[in-house]
Amino acid sequence: MNSRTHNAGSVEQGPDYSRYSVEDLEDVLENIDQRTYPDRYAAAQAALAQKKSSAEMHKGEQIEGEDSDKPLVKPKWSERHVVARCCDIVMLVLFLGPIMTLFADFSVANRWLDNSSWAIYTLTLLVGWLWYTSLYVDKLKLQHLNSSVRGKISIVTMPLLGALLSLFLVDDTLPYVLHSVSTSHVAEHKVKYRKGDAAKHCRYKVLLEDTKTLSHDRLCLAAEEFKRLPRKGTLVLKGAESAYGFTIESYQLSYR
Numbered sequence: 001m002n003s004r005t006h007n008a009g010s011v012e013q014g015p016d017y018s019r020y021s022v023e024d025l026e027d028v029l030e031n032i033d034q035r036t037y038p039d040r041y042a043a044a045q046a047a048l049a050q051k052k053s054s055a056e057m058h059k060g061e062q063i064e065g066e067d068s069d070k071p072l073v074k075p076k077w078s079e080r081h082v083v084a085r086c087c088d089i090v091m092l093v094l095f096l097g098p099i100m101t102l103f104a105d106f107s108v109a110n111r112w113l114d115n116s117s118w119a120i121y122t123l124t125l126l127v128g129w130l131w132y133t134s135l136y137v138d139k140l141k142l143q144h145l146n147s148s149v150r151g152k153i154s155i156v157t158m159p160l161l162g163a164l165l166s167l168f169l170v171d172d173t174l175p176y177v178l179h180s181v182s183t184s185h186v187a188e189h190k191v192k193y194r195k196g197d198a199a200k201h202c203r204y205k206v207l208l209e210d211t212k213t214l215s216h217d218r219l220c221l222a223a224e225e226f227k228r229l230p231r232k233g234t235l236v237l238k239g240a241e242s243a244y245g246f247t248i249e250s251y252q253l254s255y256r
Contacts, residue, residue: 017047127162
């Protein structure tokens with residue numbers, strides 16, 4: 001009885017391979033006698049497989065975490081959905097439209113402004129529909145926007161910007177384009193003015209008051225001409241007039 005107990009107690013316990021590193025386990029598997037110690041060999045194999053599996057999972061989570069912090073690359077034009085392309089073209093037109101009239105001395109006809117509200121609302125709804133439809137059908141575009149804070153903000157604010165730009169396009173750019181291609185005649189108008197503050201694109205400007213037929217904005221002058229004018233007064237504007245507005249070609253101070 002005592003002999004059996006002594007033999008059982010003297011059985012050598014195997015090493016704890018869970019504490020070994022990957023390099024140590026690989027070394028063990030290369031040098032251990034598999035026939036003499038089959039249980040240890042199997043235990044070392046299992047421990048090595050678990051170590052490598054845990055290392056791969058940790059590496060994958062780390063790469064995923066790093067990628068989630070970086071904005072996705074903007075999809076190429078060829079990868080975009082046709083609706084997203086149409087939306088981009090419309091937004092580009094809205095952005096570039098006001099530039100056409102930025103340096104033009106053009107006054108819009110009041111008759112146009114009085115009847116342009118429906119066009120502004122229609123264009124605003126169209127821009128909003130195109131924007132959100134493009135996000136729905138173009139998953140790459142939506143993923144790109146959601147990958148950054150600025151993109152997430154643009155999802156909400158872009159239709160609002162489109163509404164503002166629609167106002168400028170309908171009330172300024174469109175009548176100017178129609179005026180440029182339509183029949184016009186020589187005309188002159190007496191308009192009250194006052195000198196205005198300098199702006200980046202118009203350092204010497206006078207602010208023109210609206211008349212019954214025209215909605216005036218401002219008139220950019222050369223420095224010498226601006227200095228010769230009184231603080232306020234009346235100008236006689238000469239230019240080409242059409243059903244859409246009036247292009248100011250010259251002016252002179254009215255003393256009456």
